[in-house]
Amino acid sequence: MRPGTLLRAAGAWMAALLLFFPLLWLALTAFKTELQAISVPPRLFFPPTLETFAEVQSRSDYLHYARNSLVTSVASTLLGLAIAAPAAYSMAFFRTKRTRDLLVWMLSTKMMPAVGALVPVYVLAQTAGLLDSLTALIVVFTLSNLPIMVWMLYSGFKEIPPEILEASRMDGAGVWGEFVHVIRPLAMGTLASTGLLCLVLSWNEAFWSLNLSAARAGTLAALIASYSSPEGLFWAKLSAASLMAIAPIVVFGWFSQKQLVQGLTFGAVK
Amino acid sequence: MNRLVPRLLLAPAVTTLLLWMIVPLGMTLYFSAIRYNLMQPGELEFIGLDNFEFFVTDPDFWPSVVNTLVLLGSVIGATVVLGVGLALLVNEPFPGRGVVRVLLISPFFVMPTVNALMWKHMMMNPIYGVLAWVSTTLGSTPVDWLSDHPLFSIIVMVSWQWLPFATLIFMTSLQSLDRDQLEAAGMDGANAPQRFWFLALPHLARPIAVVVMIEMIFLLSVFAEIFTTTGGGPGNASTNMAFLIFKQALMNFDVGVASAGALFAVVLANVASVFLIRMIGKNLD
Numbered sequence: 001m002r003p004g005t006l007l008r009a010a011g012a013w014m015a016a017l018l019l020f021f022p023l024l025w026l027a028l029t030a031f032k033t034e035l036q037a038i039s040v041p042p043r044l045f046f047p048p049t050l051e052t053f054a055e056v057q058s059r060s061d062y063l064h065y066a067r068n069s070l071v072t073s074v075a076s077t078l079l080g081l082a083i084a085a086p087a088a089y090s091m092a093f094f095r096t097k098r099t100r101d102l103l104v105w106m107l108s109t110k111m112m113p114a115v116g117a118l119v120p121v122y123v124l125a126q127t128a129g130l131l132d133s134l135t136a137l138i139v140v141f142t143l144s145n146l147p148i149m150v151w152m153l154y155s156g157f158k159e160i161p162p163e164i165l166e167a168s169r170m171d172g173a174g175v176w177g178e179f180v181h182v183i184r185p186l187a188m189g190t191l192a193s194t195g196l197l198c199l200v201l202s203w204n205e206a207f208w209s210l211n212l213s214a215a216r217a218g219t220l221a222a223l224i225a226s227y228s229s230p231e232g233l234f235w236a237k238l239s240a241a242s243l244m245a246i247a248p249i250v251v252f253g254w255f256s257q258k259q260l261v262q263g264l265t266f267g268a269v270k
Numbered sequence: 271m272n273r274l275v276p277r278l279l280l281a282p283a284v285t286t287l288l289l290w291m292i293v294p295l296g297m298t299l300y301f302s303a304i305r306y307n308l309m310q311p312g313e314l315e316f317i318g319l320d321n322f323e324f325f326v327t328d329p330d331f332w333p334s335v336v337n338t339l340v341l342l343g344s345v346i347g348a349t350v351v352l353g354v355g356l357a358l359l360v361n362e363p364f365p366g367r368g369v370v371r372v373l374l375i376s377p378f379f380v381m382p383t384v385n386a387l388m389w390k391h392m393m394m395n396p397i398y399g400v401l402a403w404v405s406t407t408l409g410s411t412p413v414d415w416l417s418d419h420p421l422f423s424i425i426v427m428v429s430w431q432w433l434p435f436a437t438l439i440f441m442t443s444l445q446s447l448d449r450d451q452l453e454a455a456g457m458d459g460a461n462a463p464q465r466f467w468f469l470a471l472p473h474l475a476r477p478i479a480v481v482v483m484i485e486m487i488f489l490l491s492v493f494a495e496i497f498t499t500t501g502g503g504p505g506n507a508s509t510n511m512a513f514l515i516f517k518q519a520l521m522n523f524d525v526g527v528a529s530a531g532a533l534f535a536v537v538l539a540n541v542a543s544v545f546l547i548r549m550i551g552k553n554l555d
Contacts, residue, residue: 020374041403108540108543112291113536114512118532120297210494228499252379
């Protein structure tokens with residue numbers, strides 16, 4: 001190996017470990033007792049214990065919140081894809097003069113900070129009796145992810161060469177046939193990575209779940225906030241709860257990262 | 271038919287987004303012009319621009335504008351610079367590159383509340399935290415990060431979260447940089463900084479624009495990190511626009527003033543997006 005490569009590899013490994021260290025530390029702390037968690041100097045080696053995990057489950061019913069997180073993120077992803085995919089398809093393959101303006105407008109709705117809509121959405125949810133309900137979270141997650149999804153799908157669909165479509169149109173395929181037989185196989189990658197990103201964003205969404213949900217519809221992101229001070233001093237419990245909240249999505253992310261990355265370019269890579 | 275179908279396909283997305291924009295905006299406009307405090311039920315009285323005056327003359331107002339922009343600028347700056355660096359570092363194959371990649375992108379999957387509490391306690395606690403231990407080991411006094419440098423601490427947390435995203439996009443983009451061109455430049459005697467400046471950086475212009483745009487969208491409304499760690503404090507040292515509006519609405523129960531603030535945030539976001547669309551609008555095609 002050339003010395004340059006060796007140096008580069010060492011640098012990359014150090015950077016990666018440094019960035020990953022907080023997560024590693026969180027994971028280690030989750031297996032400590034409360035006393036070990038705050039020992040000075042911090043302990044890297046210790047006899048691991050599982051008791052904090054059991055305590056977290058019995059104290060705050062982790063599974064209930066995990067279920068809410070799963071339901072809201074999967075449902076909002078599917079709903080989002082169902083609304084965004086046709087729109088992106090239409091914009092990519094039936095371009096008009098206004099397509100670009102439309103896309104910019106869609107993105108500009110995402111520019112409006114969520115907090116700007118907090119009071120109205122809160123009032124609306126209250127009026128509809130949907131405060132602290134999964135329905136409200138699903139709807140809000142879907143709407144706030146929609147612009148990003150349309151953009152991502154649009155830039156993916158645009159990569160599909162129009163000649164293929166022209167050929168199938170000549171053969172007399174209708175819009176539906178075209179979508180199912182020509183676009184779908186080519187667009188599966190884009191659809192998958194858009195869905196993955198949306199799943200991650202919804203699972204981790206904290207603004208709306210903190211403000212619109214409580215004990216009934218609370219997601220894991222909201223549950224963790226309840227571990228902030230003064231209970232935050234119980235680091236082992238905090239870590240165990242945090243680890244249980246992020247592990248599903250982080251592991252999922254590790255396995256799907258290749259797929260996710262492919263679509264995450266937003267047309268930036270030519 | 272050929273005109274109708276594309277429009278029908280667009281209709282659901284356009285309608286929902288239009289409603290999502292117009293209904294809250296209309297309600298906010300209405301609330302902002304009336305006296306509406308949840309703690310003082312009574313007649314909702316029209317008071318014109320008083321709420322705006324109240325919000326803008328709040329001593330926390332300007333600090334929160336400044337904090338919002340500092341947070342936005344610092345995180346974007348840090349993630350773009352470090353992201354380009356990391357992407358260059360892992361661009362060539364080396365042993366364990368796959369693992370390094372996975373480690374590097376992990377923070378992207380961590381929810382903001384966990385991110386915030388993890389840094390607040392396990393990393394930045396002035397007595398038991400890892401950073402305190404590092405300072406003591408190096409012979410200096412531990413820093414109480416969240417009390418003494420609250421905004422900087424928030425910047426660290428948010429940057430840690432967004433660095434993987436920037437790195438990923440730059441990494442993908444570098445993969446498509448023409449290798450022959452790089453090698454030819456090397457043969458012609460271009461040194462590494464020159465190759466970076468004249469070949470890699472121009473190639474990265476577009477992905478940088480995209481990263482800036484997406485981060486701007488998300489970072490204008492950083493909330494959970496502040497909510498779970500500093501609570502905007504000490505004083506207003508880490509209060510951004512989003513948190514100030516939240517405080518008015520859900521802690522002071524003043525819907526009128528909060529709505530005036532929300533409209534201000536919308537204006538701020540639009541000013542930002544005008545810049546943005548100028549800058550990267552052409553990248554959408």
